[in-house]
Amino acid sequence: xxxxxxKLGSAVFVLLFxxxxxxxxxAFHVSDLVLPRPSEILVVLYTKGAGIWPHAVATLTxxxxxxxxxxxxxxxxxxxxxxxxxxxxALYPTLVGFSSIPKVALxxxxxxxxxxxxxxxxxxxxxxxxxxxxxxxxxxxxxxxPELKEIMHVLKAKPTDILWNVSLPRSLPYLFASLKVxxxxxxxxxxxxxxxxxxxGIGNMMMIASSNFDVPLTFAGLLVLAVMGVAFYAIFAVLxxxxxxxxxxxxxx
Amino acid sequence: xxxPDRAAAEANASVKGLSPVRARGDxxxxxxxxxxxxxxxxxxxxxxxxxxxxxxxxxxxxELLALVGPSGCGKSTILKLLGGLIRPTSGxxxxxDDRGDVRIGMxxxxxxxxxxxxxxxxxxxxxxIVPPFRNRFxxxxxxxxxxxxxxxxEQVGLSGFGEKYPWQLSGGMLQRASLCRALVHDPSLLLxxxxxxxxxxxxxxxxxxxxxxxxxxxxxTILLVTHDFREAVFLATRLCVMRPRPGQIIDDSLVEFPRPxxxxxxxxxxFVAAMHRARMLLGASLSGTDRxxxx
Numbered sequence: 358x359x360x361x362x363x364k365l366g367s368a369v370f371v372l373l374f375x376x377x378x379x380x381x382x383x384a385f386h387v388s389d390l391v392l393p394r395p396s397e398i399l400v401v402l403y404t405k406g407a408g409i410w411p412h413a414v415a416t417l418t419x420x421x422x423x424x425x426x427x428x429x430x431x432x433x434x435x436x437x438x439x440x441x442x443x444x445x446x447a448l449y450p451t452l453v454g455f456s457s458i459p460k461v462a463l464x465x466x467x468x469x470x471x472x473x474x475x476x477x478x479x480x481x482x483x484x485x486x487x488x489x490x491x492x493x494x495x496x497x498x499x500x501x502x503p504e505l506k507e508i509m510h511v512l513k514a515k516p517t518d519i520l521w522n523v524s525l526p527r528s529l530p531y532l533f534a535s536l537k538v539x540x541x542x543x544x545x546x547x548x549x550x551x552x553x554x555x556x557x558g559i560g561n562m563m564m565i566a567s568s569n570f571d572v573p574l575t576f577a578g579l580l581v582l583a584v585m586g587v588a589f590y591a592i593f594a595v596l597x598x599x600x601x602x603x604x605x606x607x608x609x610x
Numbered sequence: 611x612x613x614p615d616r617a618a619a620e621a622n623a624s625v626k627g628l629s630p631v632r633a634r635g636d637x638x639x640x641x642x643x644x645x646x647x648x649x650x651x652x653x654x655x656x657x658x659x660x661x662x663x664x665x666x667x668x669x670x671x672x673e674l675l676a677l678v679g680p681s682g683c684g685k686s687t688i689l690k691l692l693g694g695l696i697r698p699t700s701g702x703x704x705x706x707d708d709r710g711d712v713r714i715g716m717x718x719x720x721x722x723x724x725x726x727x728x729x730x731x732x733x734x735x736x737x738x739i740v741p742p743f744r745n746r747f748x749x750x751x752x753x754x755x756x757x758x759x760x761x762x763x764e765q766v767g768l769s770g771f772g773e774k775y776p777w778q779l780s781g782g783m784l785q786r787a788s789l790c791r792a793l794v795h796d797p798s799l800l801l802x803x804x805x806x807x808x809x810x811x812x813x814x815x816x817x818x819x820x821x822x823x824x825x826x827x828x829x830x831t832i833l834l835v836t837h838d839f840r841e842a843v844f845l846a847t848r849l850c851v852m853r854p855r856p857g858q859i860i861d862d863s864l865v866e867f868p869r870p871x872x873x874x875x876x877x878x879x880x881f882v883a884a885m886h887r888a889r890m891l892l893g894a895s896l897s898g899t900d901r902x903x904x905x
Contacts, residue, residue, distance in 0.1 A: 502722070504718060504720060504722040505722055505724065507693075507695055507716075507718075507722075508716065508722055508735075508791075509739065510693070510694065510695055511693040511694065511695065511714050511715075511716040511801070512714070512735075512736050512739045512740050512795075513694070513711070513714075513739075513740070514739045518738075518739050522724075522735065522738065522739070523724065526724070526726050527724075527726075529726075601726075603725050603726045603775060603777070604725070604726075
């Protein structure tokens, strides 16, 4: 009951937001060169939809490829780092160094190596989604209650038994919390890279539209990005609730 | 005579229901556990704490040995040694005979169930890990193993709660489930580290009865660590009193009250005398006159 009311509330607020935008533009005679009305943006989306679609697909592909690669590498690194204190101490400063580099600064280098196009976008997305996953995975593994492991040691469990039955499930809430952040960052990485150096993707489309003063199309790109971003986040929020409900019972009961 | 000496002398007077282990000679029936001159030291050289000093202990199959003493006397250290969680600083620990590994079950003061698994899945965990069960786990978990788990849950009064998650159950119920997990793989050695310490008196007494019943039917070897003399005398076939700093065993007696023991018996004069004796020994051995002494 309560959750239906919540969802209704947020839907109403979204509609209200666009309505106020529309009415404010009409009331104050805002030029569509500055801020187009939502209705104009929707019209552009409809009329130029066929042209926007390949760009959206390109951005989606780069984001998902980069995200998947980043998460897989992140889990692997996180497990290695979280499992051994020695490796943790050795690798952590380097990791912090890499993670503090603004990832936009990598794009020119990636372009040098791979040429402009899809690969820099994928790799930027990957490099941005990697670190939150590594840090959360390592934290999840490093904070396991020693009693849980003792139970397994008494049963003479193999290290892989402990990993599959205790360590990984126990770290899942940390992992999923990082996935929501990582998918958003991957998306940012892909779009930033497309904006700088690509001939396709929503980022590239918006750059071209803006230099042509096609403001409604630029905003249409923004709207597409917003919808994709929210969709990504929602997918991982649902997965999180499905797989790690045991860790969030306080908010559900 | 100073007071501690007198207390020790009184404590050593024979008490009905207790007899010193030495009277049996060295013929422990089918020995399962042997600690030989075991010393355990925690921490580095100058801040080292002697958790256990030159301790010798032999336990036969089927005994229910209670280790009683105040915190720091090394009783949990003995369990950790036997469970293979720590190694002795010096001396030798052996568990089992020449026939190979002994299956061990362990339960702690906290139930330590895995929060993402249901009670049934939690209890089933050892079957997934311990040979020979693990080899057949995939095939049998729906049938034979499930029956086994349900049967155990029934014995401890948890039938109907198997599909619940740990956070849906009370502390006493979790501790019952934890006992089931310690028992499900049919261990020949059960290590219980203050398993009833965090429970209220009524739940604790009920679980004593259940544990006694389980021991009488399955006859596993049990090492029970506790600081509750009543619990120790109620459950044990043999009682080791330990003192702290450095940890060592100061008394080792057989507890010979008939079974099944009832709560009623714990208020009888013989039972109280046995508790009193163990408590006096500890009071006398602690340095200082008043600390822990009984007037």
